[in-house]
Ligand SMILES: Nc1ncnc2c1ncn2[C@@H]1O[C@H](COP(=O)(O)OP(=O)(O)O)[C@@H](O)[C@H]1O
């Protein structure tokens with residue numbers, strides 16, 4: 001594709017107003033829409049770039065739009081941002097959209113339809129989700145390849161990595177929180193959907209790991225950033241990351257379910273995954289600052305966990321009988337801290353589970369998706385934390401897999417959890433099981449998060465974390 005197709009023209013006035021009624025219907029239906037269950041009451045344009053003028057065949061707009069919604073009843077859990085005091089209205093989440101414009105959609109693009117524009121600058125045109133379309137997807141890759149600057153959009157590439165022109169794009173169809181396009185089975189571009197200003201760990205951590213020569217994470221090849229208006233003091237938004245595509249890789253969740261269905265042992269894989277996690281942690285601790293957590297920080301951490309539990313109990317009453325037992329995990333952490341115990345904290349993955357682990361056909365494990373729990377504020381996601389947090393999250397994932405089997409296989413989870421910790425100990429030199437108080441606190445916090453996540457997103461899965469809650473709360477709950 002020739003470079004000349006990349007054009008920068010200011011979008012026409014009234015563009016967002018003309019799209020508004022269509023986006024109000026379309027946006028809440030998207031898998032990646034974070035504000036589910038609350039109506040969208042309007043939009044503000046954060047940034048707009050015309051990538052192709054709306055000519056006869058194809059127009060293309062890159063938009064950052066803020067979606068206004070009424071506040072959620074409780075904003076401290078998986079689909080809210082964070083608790084905000086004072087009752088101030090939240091500003092609304094900012095989404096990245098790539099909007100195609102055509103006279104009419106060819107049948108192959110029917111699933112991408114957003115709607116037909118009634119009035120304004122695009123009146124009579126059809127607008128659609130342009131990532132489904134080859135030409136716009138090619139244009140993004142070409143811009144990354146050539147390190148283009150288009151309006152406020154900055155396309156960057158690692159000078160040490162080349163991108164071959166002409167790779168054929170296909171939009172991934174997996175369930176995900178963002179949207180990814182695979183190019184010729186060579187690269188995958190993840191376009192972040194809900195974007196926030198500041199350094200995004202999904203770019204920051206893989207870049208840091210690449211600098212360390214850590215082979216467990218695909219190194220970013222290129223990335224896309226929106227710079228703030230020069231008159232504005234805001235920070236850039238990271239909008240997307242291009243990485244090598246691990247061809248033929250299987251994710252740990254699919255693999256675990258497959259082995260469970262066949263009645264096969266998974267402990268060798270669990271052990272290898274433990275080693276891979278420890279290698280990533282060791283490289284992260286070398287690459288980025290670590291800190292020592294003393295009583296004050298640990299007390300705040302335990303208090304945060306207790307607050308999340310209280311919010312989850314309000315939202316999911318089935319948790320109530322277990323609240324005291326679960327809370328004892330946080331009290332135990334606070335007690336240890338009061339006795340003077342300290343922990344080293346470092347940058348971690350932050351949302352590790354079997355679905356974030358990819359095994360190559362040669363049997364090597366890689367970790368992906370370092371965004372952290374997307375609902376948490378960026379500053380919180382970028383804070384150093386005890387590495388055992390990721391371990392606890394993976395232990396939960398083995399439990400999830402075992403409980404998804406029919407019949408559930410709790411002993412399978414126990415074996416995998418033990419093997420994972422042993423593998424971790426082999427590579428890290430310390431066994432996470434020697435830190436049972438922090439491990440239990442994090443596992444409890446994660447199970448509580450999962451109860452809220454499942455209640456909101458996948459109610460049929462709720463029994464899985466609730467079973468863990470019963471176990472973690474201890475035997476004497478009424
Ligand atoms: N480098 C890669 N190679 C192969 N597949 C990948 C790669 N990165 C991601 N994937 C696939 O894409 C899916 C979505 O990626 P992920 O980073 O988890 O996105 P999201 O944050 O939207 O959930 C993953 O589950 C995995 O199957």
Ligand SMILES: O=P(O)(O)O[C@H]1O[C@H](CO)[C@@H](O[C@H]2O[C@H](CO)[C@@H](O)[C@H](O)[C@H]2O)[C@H](O)[C@H]1O
Nearest residue numbers: 177253351353354355373393396397400450453
């Ligand atoms: O993949 P994301 O980063 O969007 O993470 C969210 O969704 C996950 C589910 O897709 C959720 O993970 C939970 O379910 C998994 C099985 O589907 C299981 O392996 C995990 O252990 C469990 O936490 C994750 O919590 C959520 O943040």
